[in-house]
Amino acid sequence: MDSLDGGMAGAEELSTALLVLEEQHVTDAEASYATAVELERQAAALGDGHLLARARVCRGNMLIRTGDLAGAARAVYGVQAWATAHGNRRLRARVHAACATIEELAGDTAKGLEHSLSAVELLDGTATAYMQVWYRVRLADGLAFNGDMEAARLRYRQAETLARELRQWERLMRVLNNWASSEHVAGEFPRARDVARRMREHAAAHGLDLDPVALDTIGAIQIENGEFAEAEQTMLACIARHEAGEIDSANDLAHYLVTLARARRGLGATGRAQASLDASRALCVARDLPEVLVRVHQEQAELHSVRGEHAEAFAAHKVFAAAREEWRVRQEQGTALIRHTMFEVAEAREEAARFREQARRDPLTGLRNRRYIDEELPALIAADPDLSVAVCDIDHFKRINDELSHDVGDQVLVQVAKLLETELAAVAPDGFVARLGGEEFLLVLRATPVDLAVRRLDRIRRAIGDHGWHATTGGLPVTVSIGVAGAGETYPRSQSAALSAADRNLYAAKHAGRDRVVSGTPPEPRPRAYRDRATP
Numbered sequence: 001m002d003s004l005d006g007g008m009a010g011a012e013e014l015s016t017a018l019l020v021l022e023e024q025h026v027t028d029a030e031a032s033y034a035t036a037v038e039l040e041r042q043a044a045a046l047g048d049g050h051l052l053a054r055a056r057v058c059r060g061n062m063l064i065r066t067g068d069l070a071g072a073a074r075a076v077y078g079v080q081a082w083a084t085a086h087g088n089r090r091l092r093a094r095v096h097a098a099c100a101t102i103e104e105l106a107g108d109t110a111k112g113l114e115h116s117l118s119a120v121e122l123l124d125g126t127a128t129a130y131m132q133v134w135y136r137v138r139l140a141d142g143l144a145f146n147g148d149m150e151a152a153r154l155r156y157r158q159a160e161t162l163a164r165e166l167r168q169w170e171r172l173m174r175v176l177n178n179w180a181s182s183e184h185v186a187g188e189f190p191r192a193r194d195v196a197r198r199m200r201e202h203a204a205a206h207g208l209d210l211d212p213v214a215l216d217t218i219g220a221i222q223i224e225n226g227e228f229a230e231a232e233q234t235m236l237a238c239i240a241r242h243e244a245g246e247i248d249s250a251n252d253l254a255h256y257l258v259t260l261a262r263a264r265r266g267l268g269a270t271g272r273a274q275a276s277l278d279a280s281r282a283l284c285v286a287r288d289l290p291e292v293l294v295r296v297h298q299e300q301a302e303l304h305s306v307r308g309e310h311a312e313a314f315a316a317h318k319v320f321a322a323a324r325e326e327w328r329v330r331q332e333q334g335t336a337l338i339r340h341t342m343f344e345v346a347e348a349r350e351e352a353a354r355f356r357e358q359a360r361r362d363p364l365t366g367l368r369n370r371r372y373i374d375e376e377l378p379a380l381i382a383a384d385p386d387l388s389v390a391v392c393d394i395d396h397f398k399r400i401n402d403e404l405s406h407d408v409g410d411q412v413l414v415q416v417a418k419l420l421e422t423e424l425a426a427v428a429p430d431g432f433v434a435r436l437g438g439e440e441f442l443l444v445l446r447a448t449p450v451d452l453a454v455r456r457l458d459r460i461r462r463a464i465g466d467h468g469w470h471a472t473t474g475g476l477p478v479t480v481s482i483g484v485a486g487a488g489e490t491y492p493r494s495q496s497a498a499l500s501a502a503d504r505n506l507y508a509a510k511h512a513g514r515d516r517v518v519s520g521t522p523p524e525p526r527p528r529a530y531r532d533r534a535t536p
Helices: 009-025 030-046 047-066 067-083 089-105 111-119 129-145 149-165 167-185 189-206 210-225 226-245 252-267 270-287 290-306 312-357 370-383 397-404 406-427 450-466 495-511
Strands: 388-394 432-437 439-444 480-487 517-519
Touching: 009 030, 009 129, 030 047, 047 067, 047 089, 047 226, 067 089, 067 439, 089 111, 089 129, 111 129, 129 149, 129 167, 149 167, 149 517, 167 210, 189 210, 189 252, 210 226, 226 252, 252 270, 252 290, 252 370, 270 290, 290 312, 312 432, 370 432, 370 495, 388 397, 388 450, 388 495, 397 406, 406 432, 406 439, 439 450, 450 480, 450 517, 480 495, 495 517
Parallel strands: 480 517
Antiparallel strands: 388 439, 388 480, 432 439
16 A cells, blocks of 8 residues: 555545455564554544554554564553444454454453454444454354354354355355364364365365465364374475465464474374474574474474383473473463453553543532533434423522632532432433533433423422521522523524523523523514615
């Protein structure tokens, strides 16, 4: 894409580039990570929140491929709340799919399964063909990881059928590969061989090449079914394709070499097996691949045993056990780091939510404030033609402050706020109360025409006047005046027009003697435009 060379992509072009990254088969994780970082930079420059969230999930997925699970968790889990708040099902599904991979690699297969199930449940008409097929495969993988192969087979079959219907032939190859691999891990070797056979037949029928990952799966299954000569040829083809540039991961060659060593051991070709194992060990040391190195030590012990080198086999087995324990500890440490990262992300999100909530509430009364009104009321007015708004003002509040003190005035404000909230909840539970400032409050009643709103607000007015104020004000009465207007009856239909109409009615209530609810006062006539008398 030209924009990656220093230019700036438009939103549509950037969205297309993100889709490619979201659904490509990654062969070079480092290059794909660099692309994701650049797309994220461009999305931020455009100020497009949705594109930015997508780019961050892409970056998280590439971090998974490079082995940085903590960084991936930080990127992906940070998007989860945004996707939920904005109701974006497709993005939420992508987030859950990425979280499933992170959890599984962190060792929590049960949590990974939950995320995989959520990803599938979120699939709808906006989901791409890739998502429809692949997220079902990931759910099947999750079921297999958790030991439920019967349920996994059902999901694999669903994904296979869907891939055929959508003519996703290359994707179908990966469906069958994952299925065969899961059967192999579960010890169902004849089943694994049958699925692998169907994968090879599908590849031949559609002119598709078996990539190194598929060949490694087939080779491992052949070994378990005693087909050692076939497995050796399969793994030689696998390694040749890998070295020709069909790289799924730079670290996979070490893994392939161990599988080749196992096939050669099965053939009795211990010399060739040792050469393959030595090559794998050298890669593990050079690239710090502790997980594959555990397999190397295990296979070395087996190879010594086949050659009758029992002392060497015992020593190699001890090295294998120590390496396995070291890898387990490293996994636990990595899992702890990921869990800590997730905690930090969640804590930061909750803290941000708390700050946002605090910013939308009045610190004295605890009611919603003007910021909340400005954020929420315009949409309510637009969506509800029967919405009513009312401005409520405490009568003679200056007298309370002057004669009794500002502290008593604050106590009155707090108590009036409680009464307004309690009484409004009883007559209009979908509404809300907010403090406009000073002794003024706003009451919003959803789906309540003005005539009905007047009756309900008059009940609230009486409740405030009848409240036992003696303990607070020493006998000084506390009453309120209320002006109410129908948001759908104002022109233009807007927040400012509705509040102006309610203010006008409040003024009329004050002018008429206070302690009352008023609606329906006509607006003041507009002054006629001045016209020059000399104009004909």
